[in-house]
Amino acid sequence: MLKALVPPGLGKALAEHIPTELLEKKVNAVSQEERKSIGRILKGLPLTVTGTMGYDWAVVCDGGVDMTEIDTRTMASRLFPNLFIVGDLLHISRPSGGFxxxxxxxxxxxAGENA
Ligand SMILES: Cc1cc2nc3c(=O)[nH]c(=O)nc-3n(C[C@H](O)[C@H](O)[C@H](O)COP(=O)(O)OP(=O)(O)OC[C@H]3O[C@@H](n4cnc5c(N)ncnc54)[C@H](O)[C@@H]3O)c2cc1C
Incomplete structure (x- = not known):
């Protein structure tokens, strides 16, 4: 079941944290407390960053309107009244990953609350 729920590499890593006898049980034989313990393991798995994937995979976003030109309390332009500048248009260098x-x-x- 674990294999169906998480990617294979992660499943292998998780399996090391789950007692063997529990891994070998059929799903309908797993108790509520055992299910909860698997949940705790899934949510609490310690992940340590060991490096990057190298330059070929590196992604960064850069360029845009200089932040000194923006009032960040409202996202309004300091140069053009009633112009609000957001998102990709701002010059905030950032790596990929949700930023x-x-x-x-x-x-x-x-901007929406102040325009
Ligand atoms: C393939 C891909 C994957 C990505 N994955 C991630 C990720 O995993 N994590 C992450 O954090 N970021 C990711 N990003 C970046 C992220 O999607 C953007 O930074 C974000 O969507 C920018 O939002 P925005 O509102 O500034 O601009 P946009 O989302 O580009 O919105 C601008 C809008 O303005 C509209 N528009 C343009 N010109 C006009 C006009 N003249 N009149 C009216 N409307 C107009 C456009 O149609 C568009 O809807 C990804 C981007 C791409 C392309």
């Missing part, structure tokens, strides 16, 4: 989405949602909300 761009967080940036567009957060700045978009601030």
């Amino acid at each position: 761009s989405l967080q940036l567009c949602w957060t700045s978009g909300r601030i």
Whole structure:
């Protein structure tokens, strides 16, 4: 079942944290407490970053309107009244990994509340 729920590599790593006798049980024989313990293992698995995937896989977002030109309390341009600048248009260098989405949602909300 674990194989169907998580990617194979992760399943292998998780299996090392789950007692063998529990791994070998049929799903309908697993007790509520055992299910909960598997949940705790799934949520609490310690993951240590050991490196990057190298330059060929590196992604970064860069360029845009200089932040000194933006009032970040409202996301309004300091140069053009009533112009609100958000998301990818801002010059905030960032790696990939959700930072761009967080940036567009957060700045978009601030602009939306102040425009
Ligand atoms: C393939 C891909 C994968 C990505 N994966 C991730 C990821 O995993 N995590 C992450 O954090 N970021 C990711 N990003 C980046 C992230 O999607 C963007 O940073 C984010 O969507 C930018 O939001 P935005 O609102 O600034 O711009 P956009 O989402 O580009 O929105 C701009 C909008 O303006 C509209 N528009 C353009 N010109 C006009 C016009 N003249 N009049 C009216 N409307 C107009 C466009 O149609 C568009 O809907 C990914 C981007 C791509 C392309």
